[in-house]
Amino acid sequence: MDRVTAAAVFNRICELGSLSAAARALGMSRPMVSRYLEEMENWAGARLIHRSSRRLTITPAGEKILQKTAQLARLSEEINDHASHKAIAGTLRIACAHFTATQIVGPVIPGFLARYPDLRIEMEINNQPVSLISERIDVAIRITDAPEPAAIARHLGDCVSVVCASPGWLQRHGEPRTVAELAQHNCLCYSRFAGQLWHFEDEQSEKLSVAVSGNYSAGISSLLCEAAMADAGIAMVPEIEARAGLQSGRLVQILPRYAPRRLGIYGLYMSREHTPAALKLLLDEVKAALVADAQKQSGATG
Template identity: 70%
Template sequence: MDRIIAAEVYNRICELGSLSAAARALGMSRPMVSRYLEQMEKWAGARLIHRSTRRLTLTPAGEKTLQKTRNLARLSQEIEGQTQRNTPAGVLRVACAHFTAMQLISPILPDFLARYPQLRLELDINNHPVSLVGERIDVAIRITDNPEPGAIARRLGECRSVLCAAPAYLQQRGTPDTLAALADHNCLHYSHFAGQAWHFSDAQGESHSVAVQGNLSAGISSLLLDAALAGCGIAMLPWLEAQHGLESGALVPLLAGYQPKSLGVYGLYLSRDYQPGALHLFLDEVQNRLISPHT
């Protein structure tokens, strides 16, 4: 058996605390992972892991071996990375929500794939967070205030929102001039946020919240955009989603003195030691999209 692969498997077992989790993360069968662990113990000449029904614990020899296998993995990646940084290849599995796929990833795809023809992207588009280990995801792009614990979170930028409505709706229902006035309007909700409250900051940086209600909620912002354009109500939309409607006059921004709360955009992955060569190149592209949305 390949000792470098055996070291990689051992590192994953230690990192995830389970042979089954390591098998899922590496795309191997559990018996294969067990065989690589046995190979590592033969190589080290000592028992490396105490196995029990509840958890795995490292022996003193296992602790020392882990330090060495991590160094071996880094050295292997440095050698491999000299080529991969210039010509990444293979598969990069990316998890994201519908908005992220359409507004952040879709615009960068033509140039990115043309520059790296040996790379294949697999997008798992799901508006509910997926397990990075269970679904064998290399990186997830998430818009959140609270990146999940246990993952490495690289902040790529922020997702700004705008409060807006169609002129036809405002002509019929009037234009709100205070946050409190939103309670008298049909507000189109994003259903994945807990509670039906919208959060703002004023020019002095003070936070404000207002409870809202309406006859439509959806987990896809593009549907809320379509409803707002059709005059169904007031929506809080990602600026990238609403941009065209605002610039064309099909949507009107509201309550200029209050800025809807922004959320962070993060690239989440499980380990600094096991990354496809394209991972950081891909995250760089998403970050550039957030910095320069018109390019």
């Protein structure tokens, strides 16, 4: 296994105090984080962390090794920075769905290309997952709760959804007060998901689901949002998509005490070796934009 990565994983475990938290931060599975920790301990020839059911405790040997791995991380970062500042050129091929392209990736592209004018970006817009290898895709940006296991998945942020309808629809049909009542309404559905189940979590973190149906489905969330604003029914769409309608009053959020299940936003690519230098830089840019937007919305609603 890669010892530099093992050192980086060990640093993150010590920083966050949890293998699960380190796995989420690094975009790895928890078993993979455990394997890197074992590799680090084998390399050091000592137990570095005491594991218990309640918490992790760094050992005296781990404290000494942490000083060394922190130095290694800084050196690795300096080397990466040096490589990154070489001419960023060539072509970067990105695959994503329509919503991801227009609302998440597209807004960062002009500024990114302004900084790296020798780079060319090709966006492949497809609402169905594409093969990264056969389509020669460098990175796919996807919204999912199950990243494909064959790819490296870097977590960039979360997609927050809202359930909404127009004031006119609610005036004529009434507003559902519980998740179960959604089954009695015309729901506008995203056509990629068969057997339309909408998933929620209440204020006590209890998970709830309801089977919904309606007379209109589409593979593009902006169409569902437009239909909802035109009094066609109730839609569950990404909050970013519904934001303008909610702010203008053309849409009303329904069931605010029940949070629709969040999906992760991931950058997927096939190999850590010989990846285009622009790939990491672009994913950093997308992640920073998502973090900034989440902080802005948190401040606006806080």
